[in-house]
Amino acid sequence: MAADLSPIDKAKFAAARCAVDLIEDGMRVGLGTGSTAAWMVRCLGERVREENLKLIGVPTSTRTADLARQVGIEVVTLDEAKWLDITIDGADEFDPDLNLIKGGGGAHLMEKIVATASDQMVVITDASKEVNHLGAFPLPVEVVPFGWQVTRALIEELLDSMDVLGRQTSLRLNGEQPFITDEGNYIVDLHLNRIGNPRQLALVLNQIPGVVENGLFIDICDKVIIGGTDGKVEIRDINEGTVANEQIEFAEEENIFRDLD
Structure with a gap:
């Protein structure tokens, strides 16, 4: 369960858990690709099941689409959704201006299209992805x-x-x-x-x-949520110029931890 997660997975989970609290009933949501985004999809699926949350998801890869369907999220294409309220995705690097390098999972084309078709893009990550200058990641x-x-x-x-x-x-x-x-x-x-x-x-x-x-994702990310291994998260909003902090509790028995590889 939560206690068995590695420190990095705890950080990813904390960021993902915080991010899905931004989702409201009726939203159209872009679903990112990658290990951190997968935590988000599972957390969102839990909200859909437990709160009967009504939303539609636009996945950025076939593997994200498969996972979203597995956890009970309705999946549509971007053409069907037309425009999105929010996209939540991970990043391989982010700098102080919240510019990103993405594409370690090979889905950056769809990720960029979906992110730019959204009212806001939220990046979920851990502290290791923060850099002063982009480029260390290929x-x-x-x-x-x-x-x-x-x-x-x-x-x-x-x-x-x-x-x-x-x-x-x-x-x-x-x-x-x-x-x-x-x-x-x-x-x-x-x-x-x-x-x-x-x-x-x-x-x-x-x-x-x-x-x-x-x-390269330039001037696309609006907010970054940085998860910590202790459940602390830092939320940076580039538009508001604000930094906020929250604490995510790791429940020992959560649906999200079931059937994880």
């Missing part, structure tokens, strides 16, 4: 398979003129084969170490033929 760039090596060469040529510390790139693999996104594309990971101007890089990367989308 930046994912989704590319079409046709001519991907040319696209990769163009990306590498571009990086020569960018304010970054590293310029190595690699094709993301699944075993010995290229990793395939839900949209049927490849991902080239950029090992940059430090990104001096994330806004500029995000803009110019998407001008390269063959690039579908990059994992």
